[in-house]
Amino acid sequence: MGPIFALACKDLRLLVRDKVGFFFVFGFPLLFGLFFGVIFKGAGGSQGAITILVVDDDQSEASKALIGKLTSAAEVKPIVATYDAAVDQVRKGERVAYVRIPKGYGESARRPFWGTPPAFELGVDPSRKAEAGMIQGVITQYAVRDVMKVFSDPDALRKQTSAAIEEVGKADDLTPVQKGIMTAFFGALDSFMSLTLTSGVGAADGGAKSDGDKEGPEGEASIGFGGWEPVRIAVQDVRADRRLSSKPNNPMDITFPQCLVWGLMGCSAAFGISLVVERTRGTLIRLRLAPIARWHILAGKAAACFLMLLAVSVVMLMFAMLAFGVRPENYGMLAVAILSSAICFVGIMMLLSVCGKTENSAGGIGWSVLLMMAMIGGGMMPLFFMPKWMQTVASISPIKWTVLSLEGAVFRGYSLADMALPCGVLLGIGLAGFAVGSRLFTWQEGSS
Amino acid sequence: MLTVSGLIKSYDGVRRAVDGVTFDVKPREIFGLLGPNGAGKSTTIHVAVGLLAPDGGEVRIGDPGGPSGPPTDPVVRSRVGVAPQALAIYEELTGEENIRFFAQLQGLRGGELRNRTAAALQFVELHDRRRDLARTYSGGMKRRLNLAAAIVHDPQLLFLDEPTVGVDPQSRNAIFENILALRERGLTVVYTTHYMEEAQRLCDRVAIMDQGRILALDTVDGLVRAHGGKSVVVAAVDGRESRIESDDPIGELMRLKQGGPLRDFRLEQPNLERVFLNLTGRQLRD
Structure with missing residues (x-):
């Protein structure tokens, strides 16, 4: 565990010191939440x-x-x-x-x-x-x-x-x-x-x-x-039986999962690109020369990403609760949803790291893929605003399952059985993404 | 300490970057791999430290007469230090954080971790700047930090791949002194460079590489004797410049003086540049 811990600490320290990366992980989702929170809060007019x-x-x-x-x-x-x-x-609530x-x-x-x-x-x-x-x-x-x-x-x-x-x-x-x-x-x-x-x-x-x-x-x-x-x-x-209505208690109940999704995307993009940066700047060579296995290196990166994803989730949740009065219906289910989402986005991080040979290409391709997933998965507008066929298409996006699991815990009143599908899909994507990404990752600059 | 036999490494299955390279490195010597860019030096190093798998041949690292193993063996790897050509440091970490992190990867903990980190930074004279971010360091300081990261775990065999690239003369001298001090401590050093002067100044033995092959391997004097040719006396006699190759340059000068007034002269002694020229027909920096 020693090398993994050291690797994770190093990556967390690097992310905190990278102002741009840190902004996209924490700042942007908070602004997103603040923006839509204020809009939705004012729009009601009959609070x-x-x-x-x-x-x-x-x-x-x-x-x-x-x-x-x-x-x-x-x-x-x-x-x-x-x-x-x-x-x-x-x-029905x-x-x-x-x-x-x-x-x-x-x-x-x-x-x-x-x-x-x-x-x-x-x-x-x-x-x-x-x-x-x-x-x-x-x-x-x-x-x-x-x-x-x-x-x-x-x-x-x-x-x-x-x-x-x-x-x-x-x-x-x-x-x-x-x-x-x-x-x-x-x-x-x-x-x-x-x-x-x-x-x-x-x-x-x-x-x-x-x-x-x-x-x-x-x-x-x-x-x-x-x-x-x-x-x-x-x-x-x-x-009230929330399962009959699936209606949010608070407009921010809808916005909170979306804000969190942006934080998760920013975090996985930052760590995915950081793996590419390790390779292009030569530090990966030194990691590989240490008497540790390759899986230690990837596990360290995954651990750092996972911890940061949890931190983003907690910060976003606190923000939603304190600033907009979001009260999740079931904190246990919320924990399940957040853990599943974090594992999913660790897998996505690993996939993003194989998107490009350089940090620019990895960043460009990675964010394009993430934005596409957000567009079709309900990360930009709630799924129920979309036409029926689009809601069906959204199932291919992990964003949909992330939002669904979070909504399930926040206002849909999901039981553990209800959570099984979205969380199962998230875990599947996470594990498969990590396995495929690890397999395809290019360890040596200019070769594989 | 290091045995490389019949090493072959190709890229894309076509171009042979290393083509049958064989050499031994003895304990406590500084062994140089000298050659122009693209000669196959870095590839040889990468195979020797286990970053690349060879297509053919073998690399073994170990104590003479004692156990040895391939560089991919974690036990062997822990006895090896590498300062890659690219600056393998984290710019957004301080010097101390960099060295401590790499030491942790080598399994150092607690007091030993602290002591080794401090010692490595002191050795490369960066202790005073240890709390500054690496990105604020000069090129020479970054190179020294790169060296500190390679020696923090007290390895027995140290690979330095072009450690003075992009470094000012003052920092270069500091690095040379560091390397010589490491040899005094008992380290074995494998040093790649395309600077003839560096190889000549530092290395006990030098292998001259070109196009993936070792063309010659010996001490600097031995290489010069074998491949450097004769000394050249360049003299201006009666307004004309003469270049005369000779085994006895002093005798040649005396003869020239008898022939008329000797206004100017210089002596060109054979060196590794000449050795390379004689071996390949090209300048080392072509």
Whole structure:
């Protein structure tokens, strides 16, 4: 291992000191990411508004009014849907959440002090806690505002209390003591409201002080005001199955694999050309004269290239996470994808080293081949933008499999079985490329 | 120390770069391969160190009377140092990083690695510049670094392929002193050059090569005696220049003086240039 380690350290040191090479390995992919990241981030324009699906089971004026208020809210963008469609879309990860307005919402909005409060159903992926909390707050805000309107209309409130006294009187499930207490309470409230009407003092205008949200059992949140609950929200876990949607959570989820591919290409090109440079500048002679085997020399170069490919991957990942909020869904799968890609590009490096006799020809031919692979493999534009036949042709490019494996880990929710194909192809290309490249590599200038 | 027998090497299966070369190099001698560019010197060296496989013949390296082996044997290879004609150093590494790296490839570790690296840099007088990138060195310094990389592992046999190409006279002298010092340490040196003066100054024995063959092999004096011809007296007598070959140049001068006033004269003694001219009919630098 000693000679391989020495060779790898030497190559890494040389790459770090080669400003142009270093730029193409690290700088260019970062710029690529920054450029497209900024473009995609700005292009959305609605980053603040979360699209939610609204299922209106009530179909009342009150429910329609609530939907209208949600439509005008800045925080959410509601789309009315059927219950099944809403659940399906959240499950596919196409939407963050759905809100189901329960049957009877309009009725209960008219009698906030009687009966059970309306129970909204909020269907959300458990991994989207932040968005769920925000949506819950928005629903509560607008639903409670409706209820609180009653307090700003004393006439309406007096009608509500009179109706309540009447309902208490008819109720079969209350004991006489309970009936007496509740009748006394609503009677007192009615008297209070009549006083405010005559004195012209406004009643509560929705400023009822909240005691805070109280978590009910089974994830049910009730909005309490000193024991009084105008709204309930039952949170329903709808675990998103990414495999059904393959949709990215973040525009940079698409750009990140492409940026990384450019880093990997730059790295393999730099090391491939460096092997040619070793030969043309004579240092390969001294390596061959050392008491080490030829495979040591190639293994040293491969080890340096492999380590640099991993370094590029880590740097690009950190950049994507810190600068653009990319959150890979599965870090284990991402590690598998990165390792497979690195092995693939070590093989490509070895193939590039046999592309030309001189460093200029190797660089020219090598980059031409890499650019071609990037063009057809989705390294320049996402594959799904391409026509169907082009997507088929892309299968010959290792770039496609690299991007696919990275996407699989970042947002496609690939399992190990799903990863088997792209990673298997990458490993195959890597090993075959290394074997063929090693075999064809010209060890002696002007001969083979 | 080195035995080369009947060595044949062709390129493209047609042109014979080395054609039946045979020679022995004795321990602690500086053995020169002298010839013009394209004579087959570098190819001979490349086959001798195992970089190229011969089409015919054999190369063996080893202690006299002791075990010997082909140059491709790693054990044999570890006893050999080579300073190739091309500067085989990394320009973007410092002098010290270069030497340490090549020493690591030779299997040196720890304290021995540090000591040998420092010693090699001191030997070629680059210790003060050891932390500078090699690309900032002059041509002569790069040549000396190339030499340091060849000797860092303390080899017994050292191949120097045109080690003074593109070097200023001062650095050339420094390299000569280095080589002579190495011989004093007990190294055996195989030295290729197309400079007659270098071979004459440094080498104990010289093989004159041309077109892939060794034309003559002996000490410098022996070659001159055998192939250099007679001394030439060049004298201006009565306004005319005369060139007279003679085994007795002093006697010839005396005779010329008796014939009239001798205004100017010089003596051309036979040298390796003359040897090459006599052997091939061409100048060494043609």
